[in-house]
Amino acid sequence: MDQLELLKKDWQKQDSTFPKLSKSELSTLIHKKSSSIVKWLFIISLLEFVIPHLIILFTGDNDSTKIYEDLGLTSFKVISFTVYYIVILFFIYLFYKNYKSISANSNPKILMQNIIQTREVVKYYIWFNLTMFFVISIVILYKVFNTPLFIDKIPEDVNMTIVWLVCLVVIALLVVMFWLFYRLIYGVLLNKLKENYKELINNNIDC
Amino acid sequence: MSKDLEQKFVSDLEQNQNIVHKICKLYTNNQHAHNDLFQEISIQLWRAYPKFRGDSKFSTWMYRVALNTAITLYRKSKRTIKTQGFESVSFKIKATDYDDTEEEQLKLLYKAVQHLSDIEKALVFLYLEDKNYKEIASTLGVTEVNARVKMNRVKNKLRKILNP
Known part of the structure; x- marks a missing residue:
């Protein structure tokens, strides 16, 4: 078949038309692991946001609104929740953006930058969550300690400084517990990213 | 997988990358899909590399693994992408x-x-x-x-x- 011979001749001429990838670009290509790790970071952050909301949705709204109302914290609730939602959604958006750019790039330098960026974002995300928890707990405690009901019930000779100290220790312990929990979920993934980053650096030096 | 092995693989792949490009050209119809398939084939080759014993030439082995990957992915995408x-x-x-x-x-x-x-x-x-x-x-x-x-x-x- 003459036509196929024609095609064959043309086919063998095309070698120079393809982009030539360097060794470092090729080794980045086979380290696609990073993109799947970042995908998991995105999925976990999303689940962490969605699951508590689903639980609230299915168990019915608890009495939190009334409690906030009783404590005179309605506007505090609105403000803190608004800030919380905006920031968390922004974080989820960042996770998504990192995932998209990591999976689309084969340039080792950009991939390394992305890995660093992702690690930073995760750190900020964890710190934001812990700080929010701490601040909200302190505000609620402060309000509770100042309700007439609480003041009536508490014996006169109790030293409020000690009560505060005990509560702060308990909150601090809870924060540490959350922190450990985060380290467990995100730490594993972050370490994998770090290993991949190290490999990329080594390859770049060699190539 | 050891670093030496990876370096050897990457240099083999670099020398023979045109084979992968040509397969991509045949099985895809735009640059984006071409790049995706190129990466997927590279990963599959790297995964299969420890089993490559050097009985045949690297390029011969590469033809087999790369074509298998392209065929498998082509079948998968055919289920979702409407073809002419x-x-x-x-x-x-x-x-x-x-x-x-x-x-x-x-x-x-x-x-x-x-x-x-x-x-x-x-x-x-x-x-x-x-x-x-x-x-x-x-x-x-x-x-x-x-x-x-x-x-x-x-x-x-x-x-x-x-x-x-």
Whole structure:
């Protein structure tokens, strides 16, 4: 078949038309692991946001609104929740953006930058969550300690400084517990990213 | 996997990357899909590399793994991506004013090859790479006779697409 011979001749001429990838670009290509790790970071952050909301949705709204109302914290609730939602959604958006750019790039330098960026974002995300928890707990405690009901019930000779100290220790312990929990979920993934980053650096030096 | 192994693999891949590019050209129809397939084939080659014993040439082994990856992915994507039907191609070719210049013929040929099935593309690819039937047979894991029969069918099919 003459036509196929024609095609064959043309086919063998095309070698120079393809982009030539360097060794470092090729080794980045086979380290696609990073993109799947970042995908998991995105999925976990999303689940962490969605699951508590689903639980609230299915168990019915608890009495939190009334409690906030009783404590005179309605506007505090609105403000803190608004800030919380905006920031968390922004974080989820960042996770998504990192995932998209990591999976689309084969340039080792950009991939390394992305890995660093992702690690930073995760750190900020964890710190934001812990700080929010701490601040909200302190505000609620402060309000509770100042309700007439609480003041009536508490014996006169109790030293409020000690009560505060005990509560702060308990909150601090809870924060540490959350922190450990985060380290467990995100730490594993972050370490994998770090290993991949190290490999990329080594390859770049060699190539 | 050790670092030496990776370096050896990357340098082998670098030297033979055009094979992967050509397979991508045959199995995809845009740059984005081309790059995706290129990466997927590279990863599969790297995963399979520890099992490569060096009995055959790296390029021969590469043809097999890369084509397998392309065929598998092509099948997967076919379930989701709507591909152009055979009739519409022959219609298009008929509608084009038939020009006898080489360039025009080549265009039609490439278009026709794009519409072959995954296995047929693999056959044509190896044929275009100037492989003999023995090599084609061993790469695709069929007998030599079978490869000849299949290739003849592909030639006939192409002839039919080109001269409806």
